[in-house]
Amino acid sequence: MASISASGPVRGRSAGITLRSALRRVAESAVTPLELHDVLDVFHPLRGGRPGLQGRVVSVTAETPESATVLVKPGRDWAGHVPGQYVRVGVDVDGVRLWRTYSLTHGPRRDRCLSFTVKAIPGGVVSNHLVHRIRAGQMIQLEQAEGEFVLPVPMPPKLLLVTAGSGITPVIGMLRNLFSRRVPVDTDIVLVHVNQSESSAMFRDELRAHAADGHLRLVERYDDCHGILDVDHLDELVPDLAERLTYGCGPAGLLDALEKHHADRGLELTTERFRPMFVDMDGQSGGTVTFADGREIEADGATPILDAAEGAGVLMPSGCRMGICMGCVIPMKSGAVRDLRNGAITVAVPGETGPQGVPIQTCISAAAGACHIDEVRAKRGA
Amino acid sequence: MTTITKKTQNPTAHLTPEDIEQLGIELDAIRQDILDDRGDGDAAYIRRVIAVQRRLELASRAVLLGSALPPLWVLGTVGLSVAKILENMEIGHNVLHGQWDWMRDPKIHSTTWEWDMATPAEQWKHSHNQVHHTYTNIVGQDNDLGYGIMRVDEDQRWHPMYLAQPLWNFINACFFEYGIAAYDLELGRNLRIPKDKRPAEFKANVKKVLGKIRKQATKDYVVNPALALPFGAFLPTLAANFTANVVRNIWSHSVIMCGHFPEGVETFERKSIPADETRGQWYLRQMLGSANISGSKAMHVMSGNLSHQIEHHLFPDLPSNRYAEVAPKVQALFEKYDLNYCSRPMPQQVYSAWHKVVRLSLPNGWLATTNAKNLPSQLKLLYAMSTKGPKVRRAASARLEQQARRAAAA
Numbered sequence: 001m002a003s004i005s006a007s008g009p010v011r012g013r014s015a016g017i018t019l020r021s022a023l024r025r026v027a028e029s030a031v032t033p034l035e036l037h038d039v040l041d042v043f044h045p046l047r048g049g050r051p052g053l054q055g056r057v058v059s060v061t062a063e064t065p066e067s068a069t070v071l072v073k074p075g076r077d078w079a080g081h082v083p084g085q086y087v088r089v090g091v092d093v094d095g096v097r098l099w100r101t102y103s104l105t106h107g108p109r110r111d112r113c114l115s116f117t118v119k120a121i122p123g124g125v126v127s128n129h130l131v132h133r134i135r136a137g138q139m140i141q142l143e144q145a146e147g148e149f150v151l152p153v154p155m156p157p158k159l160l161l162v163t164a165g166s167g168i169t170p171v172i173g174m175l176r177n178l179f180s181r182r183v184p185v186d187t188d189i190v191l192v193h194v195n196q197s198e199s200s201a202m203f204r205d206e207l208r209a210h211a212a213d214g215h216l217r218l219v220e221r222y223d224d225c226h227g228i229l230d231v232d233h234l235d236e237l238v239p240d241l242a243e244r245l246t247y248g249c250g251p252a253g254l255l256d257a258l259e260k261h262h263a264d265r266g267l268e269l270t271t272e273r274f275r276p277m278f279v280d281m282d283g284q285s286g287g288t289v290t291f292a293d294g295r296e297i298e299a300d301g302a303t304p305i306l307d308a309a310e311g312a313g314v315l316m317p318s319g320c321r322m323g324i325c326m327g328c329v330i331p332m333k334s335g336a337v338r339d340l341r342n343g344a345i346t347v348a349v350p351g352e353t354g355p356q357g358v359p360i361q362t363c364i365s366a367a368a369g370a371c372h373i374d375e376v377r378a379k380r381g382a
Numbered sequence: 383m384t385t386i387t388k389k390t391q392n393p394t395a396h397l398t399p400e401d402i403e404q405l406g407i408e409l410d411a412i413r414q415d416i417l418d419d420r421g422d423g424d425a426a427y428i429r430r431v432i433a434v435q436r437r438l439e440l441a442s443r444a445v446l447l448g449s450a451l452p453p454l455w456v457l458g459t460v461g462l463s464v465a466k467i468l469e470n471m472e473i474g475h476n477v478l479h480g481q482w483d484w485m486r487d488p489k490i491h492s493t494t495w496e497w498d499m500a501t502p503a504e505q506w507k508h509s510h511n512q513v514h515h516t517y518t519n520i521v522g523q524d525n526d527l528g529y530g531i532m533r534v535d536e537d538q539r540w541h542p543m544y545l546a547q548p549l550w551n552f553i554n555a556c557f558f559e560y561g562i563a564a565y566d567l568e569l570g571r572n573l574r575i576p577k578d579k580r581p582a583e584f585k586a587n588v589k590k591v592l593g594k595i596r597k598q599a600t601k602d603y604v605v606n607p608a609l610a611l612p613f614g615a616f617l618p619t620l621a622a623n624f625t626a627n628v629v630r631n632i633w634s635h636s637v638i639m640c641g642h643f644p645e646g647v648e649t650f651e652r653k654s655i656p657a658d659e660t661r662g663q664w665y666l667r668q669m670l671g672s673a674n675i676s677g678s679k680a681m682h683v684m685s686g687n688l689s690h691q692i693e694h695h696l697f698p699d700l701p702s703n704r705y706a707e708v709a710p711k712v713q714a715l716f717e718k719y720d721l722n723y724c725s726r727p728m729p730q731q732v733y734s735a736w737h738k739v740v741r742l743s744l745p746n747g748w749l750a751t752t753n754a755k756n757l758p759s760q761l762k763l764l765y766a767m768s769t770k771g772p773k774v775r776r777a778a779s780a781r782l783e784q785q786a787r788r789a790a791a792a
Contacts, residue, residue, distance in 0.1 A: 026605060029597065029600050029601055029605050030601060030605045030606055030609065031601070032597045032598070032600075032601050033496040033497060033498055033594075033597070033598075034436075038436070038489075039436065039440065042433065042436050042437060042440070092422075092425060092485070092487075094420075094421040094422055095420065095421045095422050095423075095424055095425030095426075095484070095485050096425075096484060096485055096486055097485060097486040097487050098486075319507075319508065319511065319512040320511065320512045320515065320516040322516065322661075322664070323699070324479075324511065324515050324516065324698045324699060325507065325508075325511035325512035325515060325516065326478070326479065326480035326483065326492040326493070326507060326511055326699075327507055327508060327511065327512050329480065329483070329492060329493050341410070342410070342413075342414055342417070344417070353486070354486060354488065356488065358486060359483060359486075359491065359493055361480075
């Protein structure tokens with residue numbers, strides 16, 4: 001509920017708020033057990049004040065054969081972003097909601113839409129879905145933009161941007177924002193853009209056009225004709241790199257080398273890492289299960305987590321103990337479990353599986369790696 | 383009916399333990415096929431049903447604002463009844479079974495769902511998902527068998543109070559949601575315990591149920607009628623909501639009676655269930671303890687696909703829209719293992735279930751030995767059995783059963 005501020009015509013305002021909250025209570029009691037939000041969602045899923053931000057896909061534009069830009073109209077509560085930031089996106093793939101993080105590839109837009117560009121990774125469930133299958137009109141889940149990888153204010157006189165592969169995505173957002181300003185930026189920009197091949201380079205033509213217009217100096221490097229970029233020879237490509245403020249985004253190998261290179265020379269560097277999250281598991285041999293209060297138990301790969309936890313004195317919700325009643329379902333924040341009935345593996349990766357983790361049935365799930373579990377069951381809000 | 387272990391011909395006698403385990407493996411395979419295939423189409427299905435249900439309910443309630451006009455009253459009441467049935471059956475029951483948990487959508491999840499029902503979701507999940515689905519049709523352990531107020535088995539000794547059980551059953555049907563709430567609370571058992579010895583949990587649960595009932599009643603009998611007040615439709619709206627609730631209650635009661643009560647469905651003795659019942663044995667009990675309703679697609683949806691009660695009991699966590707697809711495979715297994723797949727159209731199943739309620743409300747053998755000619759003497763006998771104490775009752779019961787056996791043998 002809105003809080004009442006001390007200043008202003010207090011009486012009128014509090015009366016207004018009381019009336020509004022009274023009307024709201026009447027509406028809530030007219031639709032129970034639904035919440036008013038569930039009903040309003042039927043009409044206006046993008047309205048403000050909704051718990052949980054959503055967006056509607058406006059268009060999907062191919063950038064290369066294996067990458068595409070998704071333009072999304074976010075709900076009213078979208079607070080905007082600074083170019084270079086990323087957004088967490090929840091997408092229903094084959095009916096299952098999965099979460100990923102993507103860099104925003106635009107500055108703030110006049111139509112308030114946001115866009116992100118996705119490169120389809122081989123075997124990547126979500127990236128392939130977003131590049132090849134998602135259609136305009138579908139809904140996706142969003143969180144507010146986050147991230148520290150943003151350009152400084154005021155801008156430095158000279159800037160070096162080093163990107164590799166999809167590492168260009170936060171940088172393209174920065175550049176588009178800079179170049180769309182009415183007053184041109186007064187910064188000398190060099191972009192070293194590394195890709196496996198010319199055809200796989202995202203935003204290649206757009207970047208070349210900017211270079212042709214004199215907005216920046218573009219250094220294109222392709223592994224298949226130039227060989228792998230050796231960071232130690234970066235000064236051959238950018239002789240004045242010591243005078244430049246450097247931003248780097250790309251795979252860990254490149255960023256590690258870049259960090260060492262800059263540290264050795266005492267140069268400043270800002271990086272953004274796309275961390276591929278891995279869960280330590282082999283799908284079989286159990287693991288350490290950590291509970292919300294910090295307690296840890298060792299669970300083997302053949303014992304249900306429910307039994308293992310109870311054996312160690314952890315109070316767990318339980319029910320039929322055969323996988324049918326859903327009385328034992330609690331969220332796994334991270335880790336992997338195996339369904340003892342059919343061997344199916346369920347994995348929870350922070351950042352990739354909803355903000356609340358993945359609910360699992362502890363009575364038929366055995367640890368398949370280190371797991372973090374909240375034994376207090378998530379309850380519906382009051 | 384008689385529990386299968388007391389029957390002269392146990393319908394599972396021809397199955398070896400190996401057969402039963404093989405049956406379990408084959409059923410697991412059917413389940414796995416659906417799990418592997420589950421996806422976009424299923425998610426779209428449940429979202430569509432939810433969207434349709436919400437629109438229908440809102441539209442019906444809007445129409446009821448004008449329910450001072452009789453045609454609008456009828457239209458709104460029909461719409462609201464259908465919406466409430468969909469909400470309880472195809473959506474609520476199935477979401478609370480965790481059939482849609484795999485979507486990882488926190489809005490459509492067994493841990494967050496609440497439904498348009500007197501009993502709170504959390505308590506119902508315990509009594510239904512856990513007790514009823516685990517101990518299906520075990521006399522004395524599965525409360526769905528007669529809800530603790532009815533005689534459901536010949537082996538239960540007859541008492542004159544059972545003469546009223548058709549009436550109880552009808553009243554239970556009309557106010558089914560409250561009946562369910564009462565039995566989720568194990569109200570009868572708990573009220574028999576002295577007040578200070580009742581479990582603390584019981585008190586907390588009663589409070590939750592009363593809170594839920596208050597919210598439900600406020601919605602249907604205060605707020606929505608009050609919204610219609612400016613249109614002069616307070617009472618018609620109230621009547622419409624009451625009617626829709628009763629229609630929904632009778633419908634769901636009928637569907638559920640059809641699931642476990644018709645002739646041909648087996649019950650089990652508690653002591654005949656091994657403590658370490660295997661998955662195959664559990665499957666077999668579900669197969670024999672459930673009955674299907676055959677009918678149209680619309681009937682399946684309105685019953686929440688509990689018309690596929692056998693499939694639902696075998697695979698309570700598979701999405702309901704897939705039961706129709708697995709039904710032929712399950713039926714083929716019934717044939718392979720020479721078991722009785724009990725499936726009839728709704729009117730026949732309802733009749734069969736009610737016939738059983740009436741038959742068991744009377745002493746064993748009474749109905750079978752009664753015809754138009756001997757009706758007066760039979761009624762006299764029944765009157766004597768009801769009023770003359772246990773000795774007479776026992777003697778008359780023995781004679782009735784003997785006569786019935788002779789009549790059956792002839």
